[in-house]
Amino acid sequence: MSPRSNGGFLITIFAATMTRTEKPSLEVCLSPALLHLYDTKGAIVVIIDIFRATSTITAALHNGAESVIPVASVSDCIAIGASLPNSLTAGERDGKVAEGLQHGNSPLEYPTSFVSGKTLVLTTTNGTRLLHMVQDAAEIVIGSFLNLSVLCEYLLKQDKNILLGCASWKDKFNLEDTLFAGAVVHRLQHAFEVNCDAARGARHLYNCSGGDHFIEFLKDSSHYRRLSAFGLERDMEYCVTADLHPVVPRLQGDRIVAI
């Protein structure tokens, strides 16, 4: 081996080492109550609220909504809706359209014919709260089964640390958000450093869910039980169908828009 080729060999090894150690990190936060344990500075945070906030946001934007404004309270939702032309107010409490609002929290309520060109002012509890808690991220995007593949493709291209943030249910771990996080970890792990037990646990959950039969897997979950008591089985089945709405929603200022 000539000195030159040997040098090239060493550079190759060095480059390979650099590539390996420079992988960005991929972590999962299982509850907003644990968010303070993670460093979100400069990272991309994916907000996950499968049943149903992030599914509804994804569907509405893919169906042509101009933007979605996430707000915490019903009163804010009413006030913002009243001040914005061409807007819809939406949100539920206990499975029913909240008093004073026009529409519900179902992705099925927002077909193109209805939502195109409009601004959806949406109040949810868990998802909106987590979204407002993240302060210093480089970017906040929205994840749901409805945009699984296109979201993963987007994240792979960014070369940034990623935190998958589960909205959970009143701070308690939930299966559906974690299952989705596991689906993302499964797809991205080759390109990221995954030294996070929550990410490993989510991936195990995804692996033992039997692949794509998510709804069967989730029938024994707290949220499925709660929402099926309101007759929302069809909604939930829709929410766990992969890739129906290939769009990546991103927070810009106080609005979520399609990238």
Added chain:
Amino acid sequence: MSPRSNGGFLITIFAATMTRTEKPSLEVCLSPALLHLYDTKGAIVVIIDIFRATSTITAALHNGAESVIPVASVSDCIAIGASLPNSLTAGERDGKVAEGLQHGNSPLEYPTSFVSGKTLVLTTTNGTRLLHMVQDAAEIVIGSFLNLSVLCEYLLKQDKNILLGCASWKDKFNLEDTLFAGAVVHRLQHAFEVNCDAARGARHLYNCSGGDHFIEFLKDSSHYRRLSAFGLERDMEYCVTADLHPVVPRLQGDRIVAI
């Protein structure tokens, strides 16, 4: 059917219904930072810190230690040890015996010939903290793979709500504590109301761990990586071996003793 036998039939149905709805609850708390979300009043709380506090406590008590006093700080450990005849002080920081203490945090360090009749004053971080956080439980017991079967038998007999409390790692979800919680849920679920996604998730994790090959499953975990850097592989393998030390440790006052 006579009126009398019909009445008996109804009573039987009623009794069956009562039995079903009166099952105590079984829940899993994945991190001390989530403990406030659970109602521990009157419940049995099982403290789980597989690597390695609760494994060491179980081993020491089964090997004849009179009691274990769990303390939060090294200085408390030294002070209490100095005031107690026939006591041992123990605790590690970063995989080494902490300065000023006599022994480490390995279950293998406490064979009968060494620990019998003595009081072990033990300082740990995550496990001790969770133990001290639980205020109003009917009972606090100690769980580890080393006492899995006898613990489950004990819990089945008590007819109380149960919270399995994972000590986690600096409040972050960990695989080994959750895996153990899943093993307990798997064994107890028939006798309890399990409407808790963390319990379901833990059970799924246990089910996909391949049964008893816990150490293989855990080799890809944050704690295994961290502790194997200190050469503690044998310790960890010991800690995940089921039923080596069939004893149920319980907190009484400030001491943990064998029931």
